[in-house]
Amino acid sequence: MKDVYITRIAKFLPNDPVDNDGMEEKLGILDGKTSKARRIVLRNNRIKTRYYALDDKGKVTHNNAQLTKEAIELLCDDDFKIQDIQLLSCGTSSPDQILPSHAAMVHGFLKNGNMEINSVSGACCSGMNALKYGYLSVKAGQIERAVCAGSERSSTWLKSEVYEDEIEHLKELNGNPILSFNKEFLRWMLSDGSGAVLLEPDPKGKTPLKIEWMEGYSYAFELEACMYAGGDKEENGHLRPWSEFPANDWSKKSVFAVKQDTRLLGEYILEKGVNSLKLTYEKYGIGPDDVDYYLPHISSYYFKDGLYNEMKRQGIEMPLNKWFLNLENVGNAGAASIYMMLEELVQSGKLKKGDKILLHVPESARFSYTYAYLTVS
Template sequence: MKEVYINKLAKFLPNEVVSNDEMESYLGKINDKESKARRIVLRNNGIEQRYYALTKEGKPTHTNVQLTAEAIRQLYDADFKPEDMELLSCGTSSPDYLMPSHAVMVHGELKSGQTEINSSAGNCCAGMNAMKFAYLSVKSGSTSNAVCTGSERMSSWMIADHFNKEVDNLKELEEQPIIAFNKDFLRWMLSDGAGAMLLENEPKGDLPLKIEFMEGYSFAHEIETCMYAGGDKLEDGTLKSFSDYTSEEWLTKSIFAVKQDTKLLDKYILDKGVEGIQMAMAKHNITPDDIDFLLPHVSSHYFVEELYQKLIVAGIEFSREKWFLNLKTIGNVGAGSVYIMLQELVASGKLKKGQHIMLCVPESARFTYAYAYLTVC
């Protein structure tokens, strides 16, 4: 087995920063009315700005494929050219198409020469799953290098026009003309962007990061679906696929809108996350003393204090100076968040040789968790 090093990191954030007060000018107002949930959600999530691949008129400026390709291009230099890439592994929860896969479309956009590709689907863990595929490829010797990415372009899923038909339908039924909180909630949480890493079997550059281990855990066997799109949730907790609805229902029920069961989220997301990190740390016999920087992907600052307290109760307290977060300034980029966090930590100048970093990524879709432990070389 080979050792695996993250030798380069890059990020791409589209257009200009979008403040909280500007959000509805980009996403639009459902039924021409300001959202009742927006201020409540923003107050709790603590996000102050984000990036959208949209104009102020709600027109797209980049595809997810283009965002991802722009991040990858920043990895190129005299020592790593486009044609040197042996594997491209891409993760996202918001691909531009149902098919072809996201990674093959990114490869087509790059026109970088023949390479192996892998697409990781899912939600926030899709970026970590793409990273693990790349890690295992280099570690096994199947390839000597791999590029992995995490990206999202959720803004185009959140524009008001996608919800207006359902509002009209609710009016006809003499129900209140508002979208359920579970749908409106996510409109104020998500951001666009992409991150990329170059993994190689030898350390290069000023501060390469050695990947010591990666672990993942799913609790789908215990808990029903929490976050979903392309279907609707039935009373018994099961999902009904878009393919089993009529094309008219796709519009009237906002079938392709992203929904989240906020009650399930609040009940399980932290407890299962703590359980997951306990298992990963116990398996590899490490303690909080062996971790200098904790990079937890959190969707909202609402969860941070409670997560801190639950970790203390579990006997794995991380002092506050070890936590590194960028949610306030970047927003929630889903599968790309941990890539962008790590890139910003490396660029911050805070790292020293011999230090250790723990990446923690939860996924609320059906409660999946991914972890990576890195050494600064």
Template structure:
């Protein structure tokens, strides 16, 4: 088995940062009315800036594949060119098209040479799953290098025109023309961007991060769906797929809108996160004092204190100064968030040889969690 190192990291955040007061300038008003939930949600998540790959007219400035390509391109230089790449592994929850795969669309923009492709679909853990594919490919000796990515382009999914048919339908039915909170909630949580890592079988440059291990857990066997798109949730908790709806229902009921069951999110995201992280650390005999930097991806600052308390109760007391997050400055970029956070830490000047880093990524889709433990070398 071969050692695996993150030798370079890059991010791409489109256009200018968007403040809280500007969000509806980009996403638009639903039913020409400002959202009543927006300020409450923003007060809880505490995000102050985020990035959108659209302009104020709602016109796209970048596709998801272009965001990813722009991050990947920064990893190439005279020492590692696009002709050296062997594996491209891309994760996202918001691909531009259902098919071909997201990785294939990114590769089509790179125009370098034939490489092995992997596409990881899901929600936030898709970026970590893409990373694990590259990690295992190099570790097994299948390849000498890989580029792994996480990226999101959700702004167009959240734009007001996507909900207009539902509003008109509600008016026709003489019902209140207000979209459900499960749909409005995520409009103020998610944003666009991409991150990329270069993985190699030996360290390179001034700083490299050795991937010691990666672990992943799913609780879908016992918990129902929480975050979803392309379907709707029935009273019994099952998901009815978009293909089982009539075409007119896709618009009238905003079937493709991203939705979240906030009730079960609050009930399970922290307990299962604490349980899985404790299990991962125990499996590899890692204690809190063997973590110099803890990078938890959280969708909202609302969960930070609860996560800290839950970990302490489990005997995992990570000092507050070891927590490294950039959620408030760059927003919740889903599968790209952990890439963007680690890129910032990697080039912050704070790291020294021997430092140990724990990455933690939860996914509320049906409650999955992924972890990686790194050593600075």
């Protein structure tokens, strides 16, 4: 088995940063009224700026596959060209279409010749699972140059026009066109962007990062869906998929809007996250003392103190001086967020040879968690 190193890393953030006051201008106002939920959500998540693949008039500037292509091209130069990629592995929760797959569409924009592709579906963990496919492929010696990426283009899922038919339908039913909080919540949480890495079996580059191991857990066997799109949740907790709705209900019920069961989120996301972290520590014989930089993907600063306190409660407290976060400035870009955090850490100049980095990515869709442990080589 080969060693595997992250030898190059890049991120792409579309257009100019959007501050809190500019969000509704970009995404649109619902029923002509400024959102009350926006103020509540932003106060809790404490995100100050984020990025959208939309211009000043709300017109789309990049689709998801184009965002991914941009990050991948930033990996390339005279020493590593896009034609040198042997495997392309991409993860996202917001693909541009159901078929063809996301990685196939990215490959179509790269136009770099024949290679293996892999598309990973899911939510935030899809970016990490794309990385794991590349990691295992290089480790097995099947290929020597794998590019892995995580990306999101959530903005078009959050635009006011997605909800217009439902609002009109609510007016007709009861005259009260107020969206449920689980639908509006994520409008003020999600953003666009992409990140990519190059994996190779040798420690090349200025700051090569050896992937020591990757680990994943799912709690779907005991918990119902918490974040979902393309369906609606029934009273018994089951998801009814879009394909079982009459077509004229798709817009009336905002079936394709991304939704969050905030009750489940608050009840389980931290407890299961720390439980899976504890299992990971036990499996690999490490603990907080064996980590120099801890990169947790959190969707909101609201969860930072809660995560720390839950770690403390379960006896695996991670000192706050080891945490590295960038949520405040780039927002929550789902599958791309961990790539963006790692890229910023590498570019910060803080890393030194021998430093240990722990990546921790939760996914609230149905409560999955993925980890990676890296060594600066």
